[in-house]
Amino acid sequence: MQLDSWAVFCNDALQLNASRQLAEQLVVPLLDEESVVLAPQAFFLSYRQGCLMLLDRQTLRKGGLAVDIEPRPGEQHSYPAPKKDLLAQAIGRKTRSVIDATTGWAQDSLAIFRMGYELQCIERSPLMAALISDGFQRLAQKDWMLNRQLQPPRLISGNAIQLLADLAVAPDCIYLDPMFPAKPKKSALPKKAMLILRDILGDDLDRAELFAAAWQASAKRVVVKSPDYAEPIAGKPAETHQGKLLRYDVYIK
Template sequence: MAKLPDPVKQSFFLCYREGCLKLLDQDSLKKGGLMVEIEPRPGEQHSYPAPKKDLLAVAVGKKSKTIVDATTGWAQDSLALFRMGYNLTCMERSPVMSALINDGFQRLAQKDWVVNRELQVPTLLSGNAIQLLTHLSFSPDCIYLDPMFPPKRKKSALAKKAMLVLRDILGDDEDREALFAAAWQATGRRVVVKSPDYAEPLGGKPQESYQGKLLRYDVYIK
């Protein structure tokens, strides 16, 4: 179980605004709140399938077909993988985040580029991936993990508001080693762990490692 920060200083609530489900706190009441953003991130291609050229694609493997994102969160990595044409299954244990993701995927299913190509939006399995992975009916080519690690500094000016909120409501994922073990058992080929650059590799020495700006993708291949 994720350890909740103690004491929880802020209260958050979910609310429908402008056709989508949003997470709000006192700070974001007037600014509009946070939702799963389904549009490409700045710098990402709008074409489908988007080119598999960034570090994320290299780490999950350009030839991989089926991917499980076991830590979906705000679904930004999931959506980037979906736009690159991977066949994606998502997992998320927070009921609040699951509700936000489901809302995002429903909006995605209505996008012209998704409808016109008759694309299936990713399936979301709500629950603890440590259990869900043991009951998977298939062996994915890649299982992708991006759990929350303890921050190096008390507050990082670089951390995005959405990630700060996630940490506020969920805390760090202290069972991430058990999650790695479950992913290693369940994968057909590889496990990819996204971690902050200062963190020790989650599964011991990886076969491949790709260094990004302040983060790293560690790749474990069976």
């Protein structure tokens, strides 16, 4: 998505300074109640409800999407969470360091972090990176983080293919969740967060190059999250951990 497709929207005087700084940082327009009406942008970043939220035209007045820092239904609230689910099995019990090279809404990143892995995150969309950064700042203020003197994952904004080539230290595992083309004749629409993410990022047409960069940069393994209908990204994996609608393909060095 081009930078001119989105802007920062502020309708709260208390958030004006923070909104102005964000717009300057991202080099996008700052819009108010009057200017947003005729603005051409389709998406907006706005501070509301104590966090940075992503809005579209339907949610300008109410609602919006933010990075959810709480465990998803079924996930453990303890820290470190038990390494029992499919994601943990794919990443590996002996793995220590992980890079999530396609962070998106950071839900898998946060699950990996809560399991106690050393985690770095990469996100190529400046818009999504701003949302993730806000989420990680909120995460840093949680009691369980403060009590354990934990720091949130490091977030790097940029093209993972280039960034992985310049790593100083190879991580044990690189995790990829590329955007695959949508399955034709879907029986149900994806959640709005995923629909908007697809609008923002589009399909990852360079996912083969991304896998090659990850394979070169990883010390031990690359894990690829795929929808169940997609072909393996790099031939037959060493392991596959199958869920109802998705799977984790594991390529081991």
